[in-house]
Amino acid sequence: MSSRVVLVTGVSRYLGGRLAGALAADPSIERVIGVDTVPPRPEQKRLLGRTEFVRADIRNPLIAKVVAQAEVDTVVHMNVIATPLGAGGRTAMKEINVIGTMQLLAACQKAPSMRKLVVKSTTAVYGSSPRDPALFTESVEPRALPKSGYAKDAVEVEGYVRGFGRRRPDVTLSLLRFTNFIGPSIETPLTRYFSLPVVPTVLGFDPRIQLCHEDDGIEVLSRAVQEDHPGIFNVGGSGVLLLSQAIRRLGKPALPVPSPAVSLVARAFRSAGLVDFSPEQMRYLEHGRVADVSRLQAEFGWGPRPTAQAFDDFVSATSSGRVLSHEVAEAAEQKVLDLVARHRPAGQGVPVA
Numbered sequence: 001m002s003s004r005v006v007l008v009t010g011v012s013r014y015l016g017g018r019l020a021g022a023l024a025a026d027p028s029i030e031r032v033i034g035v036d037t038v039p040p041r042p043e044q045k046r047l048l049g050r051t052e053f054v055r056a057d058i059r060n061p062l063i064a065k066v067v068a069q070a071e072v073d074t075v076v077h078m079n080v081i082a083t084p085l086g087a088g089g090r091t092a093m094k095e096i097n098v099i100g101t102m103q104l105l106a107a108c109q110k111a112p113s114m115r116k117l118v119v120k121s122t123t124a125v126y127g128s129s130p131r132d133p134a135l136f137t138e139s140v141e142p143r144a145l146p147k148s149g150y151a152k153d154a155v156e157v158e159g160y161v162r163g164f165g166r167r168r169p170d171v172t173l174s175l176l177r178f179t180n181f182i183g184p185s186i187e188t189p190l191t192r193y194f195s196l197p198v199v200p201t202v203l204g205f206d207p208r209i210q211l212c213h214e215d216d217g218i219e220v221l222s223r224a225v226q227e228d229h230p231g232i233f234n235v236g237g238s239g240v241l242l243l244s245q246a247i248r249r250l251g252k253p254a255l256p257v258p259s260p261a262v263s264l265v266a267r268a269f270r271s272a273g274l275v276d277f278s279p280e281q282m283r284y285l286e287h288g289r290v291a292d293v294s295r296l297q298a299e300f301g302w303g304p305r306p307t308a309q310a311f312d313d314f315v316s317a318t319s320s321g322r323v324l325s326h327e328v329a330e331a332a333e334q335k336v337l338d339l340v341a342r343h344r345p346a347g348q349g350v351p352v353a
Contacts, residue, residue, distance in 0.1 A: 003074035003116060003225050005031045007067065009058055009104065010079030011051065012036035014186055015120070015214070017044045019078065019221050024049035026226065033070055035063070036079070058100040064107035067114075074116040074225055075108055077101065080157055082122075082150045083189060083278070090149075097153035098160075105164045108171070116172045118224045119161050123177045123210075123234060123291045124151035128283040135292040138177070138232045149278040174224040179236030179291060182310050183214030184317030192275045193285075195318065199247050200265050203256040207288025208240040211311055216304030220296070229299050234291035237307040243285065249315050259286075 006023055010016035011034030024032045032051045034040070039055060040048060056066055058079060067075070080097050108114050126132070127142040136142075146152045158175060165173045180190045193199065212235055220235050247254045257265050266282055297303040304310070 003029055005029075005033070005070055005072045005113075006074045006076065006225060007033045007035060007070070007072045008051075008076045008078060009035050009100075010077075010081075011048070011053065012038050012040045012044065013078070015181070015217065016078040017047055018214075018218050019076065020051040021047040021049050022218055022222050023225060024051045026222075028226075031070065033066070033072065035066065058104045059095055061103055061106070063103055064110060067107045067111045071113040072111065073113050074118070075104070075114070076118045076120070076221065076225060077104060078120050078221075080120060080122075080150075080154060093150075094153055097150075098156050101157045101160055105160055109164060109168055114168065114171050116174075116225070116228075117161070117164070118174045118221065119157070119176065120221065121158055121161075121175055121177045122150070122154050123179050123236070123289060124280060124284075125154050125158060125177065126289060126291070127151065128207075128280065128287040128289050130287055132287060132289065135290055136234065137292045138234055138295055146280055149280050151280040172228050172230050174229050175232045176220060176224060177232065177234050177291065178217060179210045179212045179234070179289075181214050181217055182211040182314045184313060186214040189275055189278070189281055191314065194246070194250060194252075194314070196252075196275065198253050198255045199250070200255045200257050201243060201247070202262055202282075202286045203258050205259075205286045206242050206244050207284065207286060208290050209243055209246060209284075209288055209307070210236045210240050210290045211307045212236040212304050213310035213313060216310070219302075220300065220304070223300055223302070227300075231295075231299070233296040233299065234293050235296055235304065236291055236293050237304045237310050238293060239306045239308055240288075240290055241307055241311055243288070246311055249311065250318075262286075 006029055008016055008020045011020045017040055020032055020034045023029055034048060034051045034053045035056050035058065037057045039053060054066055056063055079100060081093050108117060123136065124146065126136045127144055127146050129143050131143045133140060146155060161175060181188055182191060217235065244254065262282055293303060
């Protein structure tokens with residue numbers, strides 16, 4: 001089923017803008033409508049091509065008018081936000097993610113023109129725990145549902161999406177659970193974490209990480225729009241890297257932190273505006289998470305590049321992809337320890353490796 005009028009949410013964010021631009025370059029698509037609460041920046045506008053920008057809030061029922069008046073037949077929901085800082089706080093983040101999704105799905109449900117819904121989700125819905133299976137398939141239930149943050153929002157979003165699928169069985173529904181994105185241009189909590197001069201780790205843990213290159217993520221989303229791939233799919237590169245391997249490839253020193261002090265370190269970095277660590281991200285840095293991507297490869301006849309290759313592209317694009325001298329590493333480590341010391345509660349010592 002070919003898409004004629006495509007609406008992309010979150011178009012003023014990096015991935016949403018890139019996807020809208022890629023779809024706008026496809027002559028078989030008549031119109032691409034980009035929706036967001038803020039207009040795209042000048043550098044983003046250049047990437048959008050012929051995308052028609054509409055300033056609208058998906059939390060507002062007026063989004064139904066946009067869908068109805070344009071006779072949208074395909075909606076790509078990209079506006080599920082991963083960090084509170086990017087949304088103006090945790091409350092606003094949850095409203096955008098959950099309430100926004102509910103209003104968008106209500107608009108889609110009423111639209112007789114709707115034929116396809118593509119939703120960008122995350123493998124964070126599986127959680128991270130020491131009891132996890134070696135590979136999460138799409139049918140595996142998490143050992144414990146996420147209790148906070150982005151992961152909890154994603155679980156709720158998926159629940160509403162499945163409900164929409166039951167009410168509109170005539171709509172092709174593709175739910176794409178992405179692993180952590182990496183690449184030369186995208187900025188995420190994980191890329192900011194790897195960009196720190198000294199990379200803190202949890203003492204005694206060396207988790208497996210699985211990544212999806214930003215270009216491959218756009219390719220999967222584009223294929224889901226241009227082709228019919230109903231169902232739930234894990235999306236990420238094959239293979240894994242241990243966190244220690246990734247840090248060595250960056251040429252950076254690691255700073256092992258005892259588990260009881262992890263929350264202190266996270267709070268210190270968050271307060272300094274360096275990395276917006278959330279509790280689920282800290283659990284990920286302890287236990288990791290790996291998803292089975294064989295269903296995607298079989299259904300799409302294609303798959304993202306391997307995790308190691310995707311990470312190497314990130315390393316080669318960063319100026320920090322080199323071995324630091326011992327003196328520079330020591331100085332950076334001391335800065336991190338000083339930062340933690342300034343944010344520690346009274347009576348609590350500075351964590352040591």
